[in-house]
Amino acid sequence: MTDHGIDVHEELASAKVSAFHLRLGLVMGLLTLFDGYDTFNPAYVIHYVAGPWGLRGGQAGLLISSGLIGFLVGSAVHGLVADRFGRRGTLLGGLWITSIFTVLTALFADSFVSYCLLRLLTGLGLGVLLPLATTYINELAPRRVANTFSLWGVALGWALGGTLAGLAGVFATPVFGWKALYWIGSLSFVLLPFLHAQLPESPKFLMLRNRPEEIRRLLGRLRPDRAPLYADATFSAARPAQPVNPVAVLLSAKYRRTTLSIWLSAFLSLFCIFGLTGWIPTVMMQRGETFSASFAFGAVMQVMSFLGGLAVGHLIDRVGRSRGLLAFWWAIGGLSVLALITYNAHVMNLAAVALAGFCIIGAQFVLNNFTANSYETDVRATAVGMELSVARVGAILGPLVAGLLQQTYQSPTPMFLAIGLAALLAGAIILCAARPASEWTGAAADSGARREGTAALTDRVASNAPLQGA
Template identity: 80%
Template sequence: MADHGIDVHEELAEARVSGFHLRLGAIMGLLTLFDGYDTFNPAYVIHYVAGPWGLKPGQAGLLISSGLIGFLIGAAAHGIVADRFGRRGTLLGGLWITSVFTLLTALFADSFLSYCGLRLLTGLGLGVLLPLATTYINELAPRRVANTFALWGVALGWALGGTAAGLVGVFATPVFGWKVLYWIGSLSFLLLPFLHVQLPESPKFLVLRDRSQDIRALLSRLRPERAALYATAEISVVRAAETRNPVAILLSARYRRTTLAIWISAFLSLFCIFGLTGWIPTVMMQRGETFSASFGFGAIMQIMSFLGGLALGSLIDRAGRSRSLIALWWAVGGVAVLALVAFNTHAVNIAAVALSGFCIIGAQFVLNNFTAVSYETSVRATAVGMELAVARVGAILGPVVAGALQQVYQSPVPMFVSIGISAIAAGAIILFARRPLAEQSSLVNEGRAVSEVVRSTS
């Protein structure tokens, strides 16, 4: 909080979207582009290595899950580091880890064990990028466009990255082999010098650390029309008191119901997402699709996921009611996956995959924002990190369970059933979370407005 009527949190929330906002959004988009690319490219490796490495479907699922195990560790640990030492350095560290081990995968992954080991280490960096980029952009986004801005700044990059992995899988891997996926992924090194120069610290973290000079400078860049006021005002902030373990706070009486609902829903959501995206190219070839079409289904899912997240985020920014809308998106996505059980035509395959990406992955993007705004600043990075860490348990199990079901039943039908039901269940469970504080305040204000109208007409 600031003296002389300046409230740093309100200054950020009431800002107009400026050029500086857009540049920061673009930076987060570039970060998550490499995250999305690296997260989804193992799906295009299975086709090439399953035979030479003698892998059964259950083992092939581990090619995807190995990186997700590292992601789980990174996502769980980074929030505590970022809440204590800052968002900027933690993000940069995550990108360095991702870049180094992506390059090492291209150079040295020549067996099932070496590939899985390097993917696990890459995942430690990936576990930082998406959750912390989500936290970062939510802490600087203007309130009235919070979901939409976060989706353009984070989800678009992640979806484009996943789409790029599909395009490389379709057009480059047949010519250059599967390692080309990782040679291209190592281009993230080019982003590092730019980020070291351009990436500022999160403003709300600066508030917690009483760095008033840095706050003044950053506010002037975010709201240049008020730069003169910031330059002369005495901005004092309350130093954050030492608190207990932030994970314990997430499970305290204040947050427990919301935390558990978010964790279970996120677990089921990523079980669906990675179970489906990890196997969709292989399964579609089994259903009679061509090689290029089968690999293209992954790109379709990623493109539609951004559009679905953007549509959902825009609806929530305008109408609120985030829980019920997220639940609706997951339910529709689950029904789309179940349609693959009953029908197997090219048109149905395209429509069902597109709709599942639009709804299931799109809702996950918005769930990340929902998590960020459901907790106070001092534990926000930990909250988003823990959400995605728990979710990554589902992501790890998704490809493995999907592979095991195919191995046992010699059919993808049980996989589609488990994913469809899990998506619907995720939608039901998120309804148990409490409304974010911003929505509660909005409802109170609406109630007051209605009361004023009633009194004025009485």
């Protein structure tokens, strides 16, 4: 690493939130809105096709999981592509794939097999959007507001997308049929020209690829007050001594405990999320709720998930202790699901589902950010992609296992038991991960400085600590 020039990591970490930051957050929010919408709309298809297509519980679960299988492949591969060729092109490619196969689903999905095949291909694009948007925004966000900025820029869009899927299920499908979900989803084509024109490359990726002119222009937009300084400046940042396999780095002695803890927690978390969201509309109708109320439960979960993620992210930004807060959030969410075993009344159903969304999905939003902050720039996209790839195995199994349990026992009780216990276990496992370097920095700074001094020291060291092997 050179010891002269402007440190790109420091410039990004210590920046104030500018208008350009906010525009980029809006772009990421719009992108992940379509991701969230497309991910959750299969839950509203089951009601219409289960009878005509003769589906049993396990097959209905596969209807939900087919897109997640493609997501697993896409999220596993995208990190390697993005770390090699750049964040911008990979994000655009993911949205093109998602948009094209969403339209093809509306046009040609007329059987169980054709629907699952088209959903699998759509998932290849979806597997890029959420994990890479998380990586992208973490590389641009000022460090002292990283969790909050990521939640507003990524999680809000994803939660709104899931909410819109629920609203489309309630209001559009009774009139136009279930394919209306995919015609609405095809509006993502409208976003593509805007992204092609406005989306910049990640400055940290530009640094690693030695593209100083693009770095000057981008840093000047992110920090306009320092633009004159960048005009003739040289830039420094750590570079790997030699090419390495990023997946091998994740499992090296330095990161192994954190990587395995994150993977297991993410697996269990998405098992809960997709097992619950995929079946909530159907199960609630079985429990005596009306059609509109049952479909609206999915929208309630998504609205509450953003609020829950925002709350825990804000707490982490203020006090640190991300592992303990994530564990607490998952524990409360798990207990709320277990409460559905004992009680079945409209108010209780609504409260338990809302709390499950607030805590379980809210914690998952912050786990994505926790992952991005736990690794170096060179492997960060791969780390987030691999986290969500492993997690997608849980997401695939969640609806399948939930469907098979209902098919076997003719009751949702075993499903609630499995999901509640999985959430509790996810909270216990995340406590085994190492604390992110920024939290250690904050703890040290508190003993010797307050307010601005603390924030400045935290930003300075947090941007370099992962590069020094902390």
